[in-house]
């Protein structure tokens with residue numbers, strides 16, 4: 001029996017076709033470029049190589065470049081109005097309501113970003129709680145410490161929780177701590193992930209009911 005469902009936020013609660021990620025990554029590269037004293041394209045190349053060793057771009061900058069101004073970084077990467085690149089989905093609220101299981105958001109973004117996006121999607125009141133990257137001490141998914149802290153706060157055994165995310169290594173990080181992880185892969189980008197996969201979160205109830 002599933003006793004809690006945890007959703008990633010970006011590219012999971014809304015389709016990966018939104019411009020949000022493109023815009024966010026552009027701002028991350030701009031910020032990293034300024035910090036490293038290189039052009040945005042060079043910063044993008046360095047980030048592509050180094051960030052996968054960490055949970056987030058911020059973790060990379062902190063670990064390898066002695067960076068400490070996390071609030072300044074968040075303010076630049078997640079400005080007011082960023083939610084304009086996500087579309088309201090009128091079906092999402094009723095869909096979430098149709099699953100009578102406590103629901104949570106588990107994101108590597110800061111709370112101000114989660115608040116804006118959930119408000120834009122019109123579903124902020126559908127979740128028991130939002131766990132952001134500050135809750136995880138700025139060391140986010142897929143770190144075991146992040147997953148364990150969130151699971152402890154949810155208060156359910158890992159084995160009865162389900163987690164959905166569009167990033168394969170974040171899904172694996174959750175499975176490694178004993179939960180059931182599903183990959184949300186809107187465009188079939190990760191066919192070789194070996195993970196249980198659904199195309200959109202709207203396929204979740206059927207999958208939980210045992211449909212293939």
Ligand SMILES: [Mg+2]
Pocket residue numbers: 008009010011012165166167
């Ligand atoms: Mg995501």
